[in-house]
Amino acid sequence: MDTDRVVVALDVGGTGMKCALVRPDGVAVRTERHPTNAARGPAAVVGTILDVAVGLADKARADGLTPIALGIAVPGVVDEARGVAVWSANVGFRDVPLRDLAAKRLGLPTALGHDVRVGGLAEARLGAGRGAGHVLFVAIGTGIAAAHVIDGTAAVGAHGAAGEIGHILVRPDGPRCGCGRPGCLETIASAAAIGRRYAELAGAAPDGTATAVTAAEVAERAAAGEPLAARVWQDAIEALADGLASGQALFDVSTIVLGGGLAQAGDRLLVPLRAAVHERMTFHREPRLVAAALGDEAGCLGAALLALDALRVHDHEEKR
Numbered sequence: 360m361d362t363d364r365v366v367v368a369l370d371v372g373g374t375g376m377k378c379a380l381v382r383p384d385g386v387a388v389r390t391e392r393h394p395t396n397a398a399r400g401p402a403a404v405v406g407t408i409l410d411v412a413v414g415l416a417d418k419a420r421a422d423g424l425t426p427i428a429l430g431i432a433v434p435g436v437v438d439e440a441r442g443v444a445v446w447s448a449n450v451g452f453r454d455v456p457l458r459d460l461a462a463k464r465l466g467l468p469t470a471l472g473h474d475v476r477v478g479g480l481a482e483a484r485l486g487a488g489r490g491a492g493h494v495l496f497v498a499i500g501t502g503i504a505a506a507h508v509i510d511g512t513a514a515v516g517a518h519g520a521a522g523e524i525g526h527i528l529v530r531p532d533g534p535r536c537g538c539g540r541p542g543c544l545e546t547i548a549s550a551a552a553i554g555r556r557y558a559e560l561a562g563a564a565p566d567g568t569a570t571a572v573t574a575a576e577v578a579e580r581a582a583a584g585e586p587l588a589a590r591v592w593q594d595a596i597e598a599l600a601d602g603l604a605s606g607q608a609l610f611d612v613s614t615i616v617l618g619g620g621l622a623q624a625g626d627r628l629l630v631p632l633r634a635a636v637h638e639r640m641t642f643h644r645e646p647r648l649v650a651a652a653l654g655d656e657a658g659c660l661g662a663a664l665l666a667l668d669a670l671r672v673h674d675h676e677e678k679r
């Protein structure tokens with residue numbers, strides 16, 4: 360295999376862009392980070408995305424590498440077939456034809472994907488789900504979203520919105536979600552919700568010690584035996600187990616890969632969560648539950664994989 364070919368890959372988030380040059384075998388040979396500065400509005404963000412992509416392609420050529428494709432991952436609702444960033448709360452995209460804009464600017468075949476779905480793609484093919492065939496990747500951070508990957512392909516959905524596991528109803532009388540409905544999984548079990556619920560309950564405590572607390576700190580305090588932290592953490596575990604059990608009933612996967620910030624809690628999350636999922640399995644086969652392996656590189660690697668897949672389909676069609 361020729362080793363001088365690379366894919367330009369960008370994973371665009373609300374605060375930062377992770378960027379890389381990725382070889383066809385999935386190895387990143389150069390990585391960069393740039394601020395998104397989403398407050399400038401979507402047009403300026405698109406301008407930065409294109410400038411950063413051009414810069415990376417130029418650096419590849421300067422290093423004697425050949426850029427063969429561009430892969431971009433963005434959050435929100437993404438129509439991968441049309442290459443359109445349909446909607447995004449934190450970047451502000453509304454129907455931006457990002458794939459065609461980028462392909463025109465760089466002169467490279469371009470693929471546009473959803474950040475969590477391409478992250479799942481990378482974990483399923485190169486990371487913790489490698490060899491599993493049927494994988495559910497669940498990213499738990501500010502919100503909760505999932506990607507169902509079958510034999511290396513992530514399901515997109517009819518409207519580009521597959522995998523919104525964070526909005527499965529788990530507590531009908533629970534807190535109201537950002538989506539408008541009460542009781543969604545992410546109102547109890549996202550990293551943001553865990554910190555928020557702990558602070559709220561601590562604020563109502565007699566000693567009045569309400570301060571901003573991260574989910575990792577809640578996990579730590581729970582492990583140290585603090586009753587309030589233990590309660591909030593256990594509530595999150597139970598809600599997550601309900602959501603994952605629903606996921607397993609729908610998809611019957613062999614492996615569930617947990618990613619996002621909360622997965623960094625490691626065994627404090629995985630050990631009780633495995634037990635809680637086990638309790639909920641009746642006739643369903645229990646999935647293997649593991650932590651993600653690629654860290655925050657997953658989005659970039661997945662964007663590159665998506666671009667390579669699109670290239671292969673394109674080549675195949677031309678040869679027919």
Ligand SMILES: [Zn+2]
Nearest residue numbers: 526536538543
């Ligand atoms: Zn919701």
